[in-house]
Amino acid sequence: MRKLLQYILLFVALASVWACKEEYRYPLGGGKPILMVEELATNAYFGDSLSFRVAVADDGTELSTVKAQLYFSGDKVAETIIRTKSYGSYDAKIYVPFYKDIPNGTAELRLVLENVGMVKVEETKELALSRPDFPFLNLITDTETIRLERMGNNLYTVTKELPQKVKGYIQAPAFGTNGNTLSFGWENEKVTQGSTQQIPFSYLSAGEYRISFNTMTYAASPFQSYKVNGVEMRMLDDNHYTADLTLAANQEIAFTDFPSLDNWWLDKDFLGRENGQIRFHAAPGKYRITADFDRRYFVVEAMTGNNLATLNADGTGAIWIIGEGIGKPNLSNQVGWTTEKALCLAPIGGKKYRITLVAGENISTNSINFKFFHQKGWGGEFKNDGLSSSSDVIFVGNGSNGRDPGNLGIIAGKQLVSGATYELTVDLSAGNNQAVLTVFKK
Template sequence: MSSAVYACKEDIQIDTPSIASYQTVEVAYMGDSIPVDITVDGAYPLNTIKTTFFRNDERIAEGIIPANKAGIYHSKLLVPFIKDIADGPAEIQIMVKNKNFNYTTIMVPIQITRPKFPYLTLKTAYGDYKMEPVPGEPYKYAVTEAFPNTKLNALIEAPPYGKNGNSFLFGGATISAYATNKDSIPFQIVRAPGSTFTVSFDTRSFEAAPFLKPSFGGIEFPNFANNIAVIEAEFKQNQLIGLDGIVDIANWWINPSFLSNNGDGTYKFRAIDGKYRITADQALKYFKIEPMAGDALANFDPVRKTGGVWVNGGIGDSDGSAPKERFGIPSMAANPSLWNPQKNVAMAPLGNGVYQIKLIAGQNLFLSNVSGSTVGISFYQNSRSFDNYFALNLVQNLYGSPGQPTSAGGTTRFELKTSIGNVSKDAPIISTVSNRTLGANRTYVFTLDTKVSPAAVTITLE
């Protein structure tokens, strides 16, 4: 790398620091830590020296050099490693500021080049694997092995390159440079254990392989549009459900009403055999699961006691000062229902006319910890309207905190009420009681038995 020393002549006002000279490299590689030496003159005490890296007028990185008086200062500035940026010119801004906040700046031109590493290292729990350059593709690297597992959480390590280079990691569900050792890339392929497959990575585009297409229970989603993808398919009760190809699945909310966690990354489908619509929402990060009848969402069949039962909610019998977002899936904050029938939530049909929904206090359901504010939910027979509701009989309540099944546990936590302002459209509501907290992160199970009239509601804690 070449370097240069520059002397600076500037029109300096009184009380303004001066950059007498600076020295840095003229050419650098992405990923370098380039040395910057600055000589500062000035009669007043200094505050800071800041170095900022710009590319196409966009601030990419910056560093602070502690400074308190005139003199020579040494620092290093990281040249960031960013995808899809071509080799070319960039600028370093050097700013010197004194205690009176007067300052001087200069712009230093620099040429940036993407390195072509001799190799990369795939780092896994099973060991390290050397990734070699792919002929004819200058930034692509690959390794082919009989890896011990077809699910391969890995990091990719780049070696130091050139005089000022650093070793660093590529990683994360959405791959970036400078990852930590916890930001693994979730490579995955469908193969027999012990089969040979190839892992590849491109240091310019950050494209990597292999990844599975997003799927639910082995059924692939079509391409996402506006963060939404939908499948409609038959599922069986107790069917094993794998959630594959969602790289950030650890951040998704998994509906406990329909899916029981097996503890090994798979789930059990709790609802009865039938056709269901599964909507994968990348923005809200959850799967909306809804029963179907033919090509439409299922309404309740009052004769056969089958089909869909739908829940909505929001403010209960008392408004008060708490936020109005009091019920919603996957969270009341991100997607509140607000008594809007277009946001009805499906209960899981368990069979024999019994339906269930599991709600987590503080996530899906208001804690009811604010005096004068309650949350209420109602049960409906239509998927997207309040036209037909269920008359209710609250046969099992909870008392005290944590909730006990008998009144010996303390004061009641839920009541059968009428919604304030008739927001439930005449439907009776199961309402919390003002200022009697449900306890953060407790899972409340609401079970509806439609074989009896009025429908029987049982509330338990999981």
């Protein structure tokens, strides 16, 4: 043990001696680095990989690195680091970023040589930068490559027969001797350089129309917009658009630029066609309307402020359905236990909430298993100790009658009449813990 301790102490002593030797050999501030720029262009294009050559030396002190740093308007936008193990010449490249809205101008390339004593020498060169004048662009889709022709400075277009929606990313060819292929895709609801996520171009209908892109501003078109009561709907994804509105009872709702609107399914609890108009059928308040282009129907959900409504302690707010055997616009879009698909009951005033369903279309005729919740998600829910019903066809589960507490089921030996319309109304006028469900066959 004693010998082991002696060996350890000897090792520490030797390490200290070596460290002192290193410190003595390379004291901070020692040396005199020399940097010469041997090759460097005086101009370049945005998107280039700019080549350069530097020669480096010192008065005997070892070198560490050369850093090439590119500055736009005083901001460092790119950097290349070269390890200089020996004196001599080094070749390298630095990427010139391609940014939007940056005009032609002069950048600054700073070359910094540093030795092991942290002594530095710097050379600064001006670099004239220009935006590349691409001869064409390509719009790359899943099925074809569409060529966009140059129509002016930074502007590229194509006009041809196209489907109503065209999804793809834009690719610019390498420009000049040092250029790189550039891509423009869709990120955070806008066109971004460096992405290959598909841009969701869309038009009112299939046919001949123009797609355009500006490589300076990244402005792209067309993106078909949709409005409800003059409010432009926000795109959630390629097939879903949404808007939040404050609506009055029986107010007319105008949907603008929706193709074949007469063929869209309307949720009768919220919307109805009357004399060529679409009118609002629920209680006044703020609502979120989401257009589902996949299924061609409008999802309407109650709101409080900027959020989806939840049930308040006084019985106002909203009630939601999650579970099996129910779905809108039909059972192919069954809610199940996916909370994001929860259905909002229509507030109809007096702390009452209604959902209207057609047996065999929106609700199963012989098997249901759903329940009422206080929010669009897990949390507060109605169980059998706070929900009752005298219906002769739908029962409230209690945990021992075939359904979990609060889950609804169809009474054994009964079923809903296929094609018949049923109104389910939840009445909270006596309190949230004394909810009453009525089922009315129209």
